[in-house]
Amino acid sequence: MRISAAYAFLGLIFVIISPSLINAQVNWNINTEGGFFNSKGSNFSKPRDLLFRADGNLSYLYSADDVSASVKLKVRPEFYGFKDNVRSLKFKASGDFYQKEKSMNWGIKLTGQKNFYQNNNTDFNYSAFLLSVNSDLHEFRDNPISAQLGYAYQTASENIEQNLDLLFLDLKIFRMLFPNNHSGLGFYIERFTIDNKYLSKFTNSTSTNKGMRYGPQVSFDYIENEIVSIEYRFLLHSSQVTQYPSYEHWIRFIAGKIFSERWSIFLLADYYNRRFTLKEDHSVETFLIYNPLDNENKVNIKLAYEINNSFEVFLKSGYFKENFFDQKFNFEGWNMLLGIEIRN
Amino acid sequence: MTKYFLLSLICFIILNFKVSSQSLTEIEKRYDNLKSKIANDNQVLDSLKNILESRGKQIESEKQKQNPDDDKIIKLMSGSVSLSNMIDDHREKLDANTKNLRQLSGVLKNKYSAKIDSLTFLNRSSKENSEKLESEILFFTEKRLLVSPQIEMLSFNPKKILEIDLSKAKNSDERASLNEYLTRALTEVNSVLSDVTKQAKETNDALTLQKKTSKFLAETEFDRDFRLGNISRSSTERNDVNAALGGEDKRSIADQINSYVLLLDQLNIFDKSEGINSQRFIYKPGETNLSLKDYSELLKEVKQKLSDYKLVLANKIEQSK
Numbered sequence: 001m002r003i004s005a006a007y008a009f010l011g012l013i014f015v016i017i018s019p020s021l022i023n024a025q026v027n028w029n030i031n032t033e034g035g036f037f038n039s040k041g042s043n044f045s046k047p048r049d050l051l052f053r054a055d056g057n058l059s060y061l062y063s064a065d066d067v068s069a070s071v072k073l074k075v076r077p078e079f080y081g082f083k084d085n086v087r088s089l090k091f092k093a094s095g096d097f098y099q100k101e102k103s104m105n106w107g108i109k110l111t112g113q114k115n116f117y118q119n120n121n122t123d124f125n126y127s128a129f130l131l132s133v134n135s136d137l138h139e140f141r142d143n144p145i146s147a148q149l150g151y152a153y154q155t156a157s158e159n160i161e162q163n164l165d166l167l168f169l170d171l172k173i174f175r176m177l178f179p180n181n182h183s184g185l186g187f188y189i190e191r192f193t194i195d196n197k198y199l200s201k202f203t204n205s206t207s208t209n210k211g212m213r214y215g216p217q218v219s220f221d222y223i224e225n226e227i228v229s230i231e232y233r234f235l236l237h238s239s240q241v242t243q244y245p246s247y248e249h250w251i252r253f254i255a256g257k258i259f260s261e262r263w264s265i266f267l268l269a270d271y272y273n274r275r276f277t278l279k280e281d282h283s284v285e286t287f288l289i290y291n292p293l294d295n296e297n298k299v300n301i302k303l304a305y306e307i308n309n310s311f312e313v314f315l316k317s318g319y320f321k322e323n324f325f326d327q328k329f330n331f332e333g334w335n336m337l338l339g340i341e342i343r344n
Numbered sequence: 345m346t347k348y349f350l351l352s353l354i355c356f357i358i359l360n361f362k363v364s365s366q367s368l369t370e371i372e373k374r375y376d377n378l379k380s381k382i383a384n385d386n387q388v389l390d391s392l393k394n395i396l397e398s399r400g401k402q403i404e405s406e407k408q409k410q411n412p413d414d415d416k417i418i419k420l421m422s423g424s425v426s427l428s429n430m431i432d433d434h435r436e437k438l439d440a441n442t443k444n445l446r447q448l449s450g451v452l453k454n455k456y457s458a459k460i461d462s463l464t465f466l467n468r469s470s471k472e473n474s475e476k477l478e479s480e481i482l483f484f485t486e487k488r489l490l491v492s493p494q495i496e497m498l499s500f501n502p503k504k505i506l507e508i509d510l511s512k513a514k515n516s517d518e519r520a521s522l523n524e525y526l527t528r529a530l531t532e533v534n535s536v537l538s539d540v541t542k543q544a545k546e547t548n549d550a551l552t553l554q555k556k557t558s559k560f561l562a563e564t565e566f567d568r569d570f571r572l573g574n575i576s577r578s579s580t581e582r583n584d585v586n587a588a589l590g591g592e593d594k595r596s597i598a599d600q601i602n603s604y605v606l607l608l609d610q611l612n613i614f615d616k617s618e619g620i621n622s623q624r625f626i627y628k629p630g631e632t633n634l635s636l637k638d639y640s641e642l643l644k645e646v647k648q649k650l651s652d653y654k655l656v657l658a659n660k661i662e663q664s665k
Contacts, residue, residue: 254557268560
């Protein structure tokens with residue numbers, strides 16, 4: 001129901017902005033990439049094989065004097081190996097609307113996503129959507145404030161069957177510490193509910209876990225001939241299955257540079273570390289630990305060469321290590337991919 | 345759920361077809377009609393304002409009389425209320441039409457630009473009909489300048505310069521002095537254009553870097569929005585003009601931006617209601633905000649205007665030889 005509402009809302013944004021096509025822009029791009037991957041700790045795929053991935057993106061952007069809106073559609077099929085392989089298909093649709101006022105910008109954004117995973121033995125899928133309202137206040141001289149309030153929902157099928165609902169508020173105040181810099185200090189708070197249908201079906205134990213995550217965050221951005229961005233968040237974690245002190249750290253580092261006009265290089269590194277202490281050390285409780293999908297430590301690097309405005313070749317490499325709810329599981333790997341991008 | 349998208353897609357295609365199928369002449373006709381309607385409405389609005397003002401004076405003079413006629417005052421005041429309502433209605437219609445005119449001028453500008461691009465391409469690829477093609481390029485460039493918003497960064501009046509007709513010079517001395525005046529104006533335009541081009545390149549480089557970084561993040565993390573521990577927007581997505589042009593102090597950034605806005609207005613040779621709203625670029629640090637994208641748009645607009653103006657000016661000088 002919630003997912004259908006998300007798609008209906010996206011459709012509505014699309015219709016509302018259609019009549020004003022004179023200020024609209026349609027962009028598309030297709031990426032295809034292939035190479036090797038190596039993984040360990042998973043029975044889902046082979047430890048070493050070929051990886052092929054394609055990305056299709058279509059976006060419709062509208063902007064007038066003080067208003068902008070967009071609708072974006074993305075699709076990504078992935079094949080891990082060609083024989084007895086793992087396949088995945090991901091769809092994503094998002095729409096947003098932004099209004100610029102004299103001393104404030106505000107906007108609303110909605111995103112819906114559906115992922116399908118399949119191999120010869122099993123298949124599962126998960127859906128998610130996110131609705132957020134954000135504003136940037138420029139009322140205070142030299143210190144713009146950013147606020148974001150949102151609701152997100154994630155549901156997974158098959159053996160996981162873990163639903164996650166959350167409501168969050170993200171506040172940040174910014175300051176320019178030196179030329180070309182943007183530094184931020186803020187607070188993040190989130191109320192979450194985890195509902196594990198697998199537990200309620202097969203055990204008599206509690207199948208829900210409610211809790212909060214809250215704590216400070218800092219960010220540092222620098223942009224001139226290169227871009228450098230660092231973000232850090234420390235969150236205290238309180239829930240029905242964890243006991244004090246439970247907490248988590250998250251650090252992100254991004255760097256990028258365009259050189260010799262056509263070459264560019266980008267780096268992304270995420271480090272996530274959590275220290276959760278369970279109230280009762282039963283295996284059942286581990287199924288109720290806060291654990292959104294795709295929460296992983298990773299390093300990704302991309303080197304690209306732009307042949308012309310609509311054609312690019314690139315080399316990508318990445319390392320990841322997944323954080324599962326049961327930390328005894330260990331799933332990690334790396335990949336090396338060569339790809340091309342065609343765009344309008 | 346997919347039916348909503350299909351329905352939206354059909355609406356999108358129909359509306360897109362409707363707009364793109366209109367010919368240039370049809371749009372120009374609509375533009376001219378709307379422009380004359382706005383001019384008429386402005387006249388009507390001015391007359392209504394004058395009547396309202398004279399009614400106000402009549403009321404004041406009646407009140408100042410020793411024995412004011414209350415019935416007359418009431419009659420005048422009720423008439424003023426309905427006049428005031430009429431003015432509001434007219435202003436509302438005028439605002440809507442002005443907005444439509446701005447949108448139409450955007451469409452025309454895009455169509456003229458497309459014509460100029462294809463004619464320039466033809467001119468480069470074939471030497472045949474070069475003269476005819478060049479005159480057509482000039483024709484559409486002048487048309488684009490007419491529908492674009494107009495620069496007070498220049499020491500001369502751009503509109504007056506365009507009105508100079510060397511063929512009407514009374515003697516060779518007058519012709520020579522007008523020619524010198526035009527040449528000096530061209531040198532000034534070239535100098536400002538070179539500064540704007542440099543600034544536009546720096547801004548575009550920063551925007552391209554920002555855009556490519558966001559794209560790299562989006563493709564690396566397809567599921568990024570749903571990494572719920574990191575749900576907020578990436579800081580690489582935000583950057584106001586202050587942070588990006590932080591090499592200079594805020595006051596000089598503001599002065600620079602606002603002088604470009606003035607330049608844009610100065611080149612807005614014709615009706616100021618046309619084209620983009622340059623006032624949205626006015627920047628007061630700490631009071632209003634301007635994104636790097638807005639600044640880039642402003643520079644692009646100023647650059648385009650100056651280039652068009654340079655072409656027309658160079659052509660006038662060439663004709664005088």
